[in-house]
Amino acid sequence: MTAPPAEAAGAAAASGIRFDGVSVAYHGTTVLDHLDLTVEPGEVMALLGPSGSGKTTALRAVAGFVRPAAGRVFIGGRDVTDLPPYRRGIGMVVQQYALFPHMRVADNVAFGLKARKLPKAEIPERVAEALEMTGMAAYAQRYPRELSGGQQQRVAIARALAIRPDVLLLDEPLSALDARLRSGMLTELARLHRELPHVSMLYVTHDQVEALTLADRIAVMDRARLQDCGTPRELYRDPRSEFTASFVGNANLLPVTVRSDGKDGVLLDDLALDVPVADIAPGAGATLCVRPHLVGLGPGPNALQGRIAEVQWRGATHRLDVTVGTAGHRVKADVRELRETPAVGDEVTLHFAREDAVLLAAGVNAGDHDG
Numbered sequence: 001m002t003a004p005p006a007e008a009a010g011a012a013a014a015s016g017i018r019f020d021g022v023s024v025a026y027h028g029t030t031v032l033d034h035l036d037l038t039v040e041p042g043e044v045m046a047l048l049g050p051s052g053s054g055k056t057t058a059l060r061a062v063a064g065f066v067r068p069a070a071g072r073v074f075i076g077g078r079d080v081t082d083l084p085p086y087r088r089g090i091g092m093v094v095q096q097y098a099l100f101p102h103m104r105v106a107d108n109v110a111f112g113l114k115a116r117k118l119p120k121a122e123i124p125e126r127v128a129e130a131l132e133m134t135g136m137a138a139y140a141q142r143y144p145r146e147l148s149g150g151q152q153q154r155v156a157i158a159r160a161l162a163i164r165p166d167v168l169l170l171d172e173p174l175s176a177l178d179a180r181l182r183s184g185m186l187t188e189l190a191r192l193h194r195e196l197p198h199v200s201m202l203y204v205t206h207d208q209v210e211a212l213t214l215a216d217r218i219a220v221m222d223r224a225r226l227q228d229c230g231t232p233r234e235l236y237r238d239p240r241s242e243f244t245a246s247f248v249g250n251a252n253l254l255p256v257t258v259r260s261d262g263k264d265g266v267l268l269d270d271l272a273l274d275v276p277v278a279d280i281a282p283g284a285g286a287t288l289c290v291r292p293h294l295v296g297l298g299p300g301p302n303a304l305q306g307r308i309a310e311v312q313w314r315g316a317t318h319r320l321d322v323t324v325g326t327a328g329h330r331v332k333a334d335v336r337e338l339r340e341t342p343a344v345g346d347e348v349t350l351h352f353a354r355e356d357a358v359l360l361a362a363g364v365n366a367g368d369h370d371g
């Protein structure tokens with residue numbers, strides 16, 4: 001779907017999403033708490049978080065399916081808070097496809113165009129355009145029951161794209177697919193993003209791989225609040241809260257104390273470790289964050305002596321779960337597949353480099369971060 005230059009320019013001006021202090025409550029329970037977040041025109045923003053974090057509620061507030069108890073929702077600079085869904089210029093894809101089983105593929109894709117009373121002569125071209133973009137042109141006359149799950153989801157995406165939306169909302173669109181189909185659909189969504197640079201996408205998921213793969217930025221949600229927001233690389237390499245560190249990448253989080261003897265680094269129990277402390281005060285408590293794939297097996301800098309508590313074979317790697325320190329801290333290490341797998345109870349040495357560690361001040365909470 002390639003819009004003419006003037007149409008594309010107009011779409012670019014009309015895209016983008018802004019949450020301005022948006023709160024939503026159900027029966028007195030706050031399910032989205034004062035969300036301030038901006039999705040730039042043409043940007044893919046992933047809302048990432050566990051069940052009940054508020055991410056789907058935020059998406060539904062943009063769609064117009066829930067009304068905020070406070071705050072305003074803007075699309076392309078236009079306040080849409082009081083507009084019905086059909087007047088917001090959005091396309092939406094949900095996890096269960098929501099195709100009409102009695103309609104052929106082409107008719108499913110045409111449904112939104114007919115509802116918007118597009119001239120009949122324009123509808124076949126729009127349908128063909130959307131099906132071609134999603135690789136489903138050859139299936140136009142099939143019924144949904146004659147398609148695989150991945151093909152049905154492509155049709156659902158084609159239906160959303162056929163109306164040429166300013167904003168595309170995707171609510172866990174791949175969760176009903178198996179791992180192989182998910183990988184293929186991620187590739188297709190990334191291609192669509194490149195071909196539709198004017199369309200802003202809000203992508204709700206609890207799968208960090210989907211968010212890291214597809215999104216330009218990720219908004220991390222928990223307990224109805226925005227916890228953190230940044231590019232995938234920023235959140236993975238330099239998380240600003242313990243929740244982000246644990247939810248994005250499943251990092252090791254170890255309680256430490258910044259050394260107060262004038263030397264650089266921290267203490268894990270009574271073990272000195274060489275890590276950057278930034279502006280955290282000497283003697284203060286902190287949390288040491290190290291990703292499992294950056295923890296090596298064998299002697300090296302910042303050596304940790306421990307005992308194997310669990311071993312998992314993951315194909316190309318082994319996940320070692322090791323108990324270290326006098327307080328029995330658990331450290332996960334993802335190491336290349338081992339010819340001789342250590343057994344539970346074996347003593348091992350782990351290590352990590354100074355530059356691979358991130359130190360978080362005690363009590364860090366990115367929940368008030370603005371996107």
